[in-house]
Amino acid sequence: MAESRHPQEESVENKAWCWSTVPSINRAPCQRSLHTGVVLDNCLYIFGGYDGVQRTNEFCRFNFTTLEWSIIPVTEQTPSPRDRHVSVVYGKCVYINGGYDGYNRVNDFYEYNVTTNMWREVQSTGNPPSSRHSHAAVVYEGAMFVFAGYDGLYRNDFHRYDFQQNSWKPVTDSLGTNESWPKPRYRTTATVVGDKMLVFGGHDGARQLNDFYAWSFTNETWSEIETLGSPPSARDSHVAVSYKNSLFIFGGSTGNARSDFYEFKFSEQKWVPVCSSGGTAPCSRFCHIGVAYKKGFYVFGGYDGTQRLNDFKQFMFELENSEIPPSTLVSELSSMIGNDKYSDVTIIIEDRPIPAHKFILSRSKYFEAMFSGEMIESSSREVRITNISYKAFYEVLKYLYTDQIDANNDYALEILEAADLLCLDRLKKICEHSILASIDIENAATIYQTSDVHNITSLKEASLEFILANFDKVSKSNGFREMARANVELVLDILAKR
Structure with a gap:
């Protein structure tokens, strides 16, 4: 400053x-x-x-x-x-x-x-x-x-x-x-x-x-x-x-x-x-x-x-070093992403197939419940996923296979929403930290709306604080207009706090 x-x-x-x-x-x-x-x-x-x-x-x-x-x-x-x-x-x-x-x-x-x-x-x-x-x-x-x-x-x-x-x-x-x-x-x-x-x-x-x-x-x-x-x-x-x-x-x-x-x-x-x-x-x-x-x-x-x-x-002052040291295990698991070798399930998303492995996907409580319960998918070779984009799901796959993720990208919010749907709490927290550091005029309202939907308190408070401090600019952004069309109560809540 x-x-x-x-x-x-x-x-x-x-x-x-x-x-x-x-x-x-x-x-x-x-x-x-x-x-x-x-x-x-x-x-x-x-x-x-x-x-x-x-x-x-x-x-x-x-x-x-x-x-x-x-x-x-x-x-x-x-x-x-x-x-x-x-x-x-x-x-x-x-x-x-x-x-x-x-x-x-x-x-x-x-x-x-x-x-x-x-x-x-x-x-x-x-x-x-x-x-x-x-x-x-x-x-x-x-x-x-x-x-x-x-x-x-x-x-x-x-x-x-x-x-x-x-x-x-x-x-x-x-x-x-x-x-x-x-x-x-x-x-x-x-x-x-x-x-x-x-x-x-x-x-x-x-x-x-x-x-x-x-x-x-x-x-x-x-x-x-x-x-x-x-x-x-x-x-x-x-x-x-x-x-x-x-x-x-x-x-x-x-x-x-x-x-x-x-x-x-x-x-x-x-x-x-x-x-x-x-x-x-x-x-x-x-x-x-x-x-x-x-x-x-x-x-x-x-x-x-x-x-x-x-x-x-x-x-x-400094970025924390990863707690996971480089290893052949991580690199080998990474090579299995989208690889049909030993694959026992195919994820269909946006009509595009992704070969996968149930024991890896079961790190997600969502998939664990799916594969171990009475659901038809437990015995099916194909599982269709909706409400998640292909690019966001592919990043989630990288996390499930390697425990690593690049959350500093243009669709960190999509990854966070996917992590919430798939019950991946640690991935949600990683995305949350990344998004907290990237709040700006254009994305503040979108972040506020998303954090409200997924009940992420610290992210909601930080984005609200930014919106209130920069309301004249944020209120003119596309994200704010989209939030107003989707949930006018959030706009009213912001106005009440000014």
Whole structure:
């Protein structure tokens, strides 16, 4: 999403880089901003925030493996409702510090153990940070570091909590000069990269900032980072994550909500705007969360200037490698597609014959029921298929024989419909992911209609979101006109949500 004010900058576009809605098997938590999110053991943990009416201490977990949201019950030991706090992970625990409870700034410190599923308040020694909100925190080599925030004044103090000694102490520059110490601020980001903590932007009480500093844990000194390229505009309430040899910054507030996306390449010491190769990017927002998990960057919630959000988006840095290694088995099975050698059934579709093998087709519950039941086809050498095109069925055959599919083609929707008819749930999910990344003006209405017919919730929500954001253009497309002729109730439903 390169900005027009940086026409000289080359946008970074990678074919693997695309946005999509994170699929889930149940409803996401309520909308919120000013919350925190951390990743531990293949799960995203979200705590607190402001839902537009009140602060909350709801504690949510998203399992990246099962794609399931769950709410961890509140107990007497759960931290009080709050927003603008910080969260970090150490060992098997999530730690919460500070924030604003609606009445006061606080500096309490809590630990949640994912193994015992229990909260406890940490009773530490030493000199903890003052009660504050909108600070930043990271973990590095057995310690939690807290920087900046607002305690009635804008701060740039720096604190270290030793997990083993259970003790706080202030952090000072080893040179004793503090010449390069960042100015006071809040709503900044702090990110660990190598042996450094990187701080970008924030608000100093008078204006947004876009300065860029590094704290060296090795040398115990601050330095301002000299960069090439045009940096992100001054902002606060953004998010930052690191991936390999880059730092990525998304969204925030410049006085208005933003959705721009930047990469800082350490190898070149250069800022470049990131351009997605597909999908629908998150809308402009601030006070959201952003986390890195495996090969992706995940964004949840925030505030767009009008309403709190609870959408869940992912940006993939790299394509996942296939879990099925190359083998002679796959290549040999592939050679059997449409091959009459050992064929014991012929599929007739659009009056064209396709030799096939019942034991392969029976991977589909549809065909399994057909061949094993009392149906006439169980003993017939020919089976006629209707309501599926020849080209879509042939792609389904490739999947049944090889477990592989190219869903990034012009008829992915037809393949999805065929997969639904033939009861191939995994193939449906593959097509769904591909279609999520390809929603555009021309196909959005068709995707919305198809997902409604086949009850695919995440695809329906993503296409509806795109239609509402681009209604003037989508409503003039052929797909929209065809949807209106086929099901006017869908059009009325869209109009009601505008």
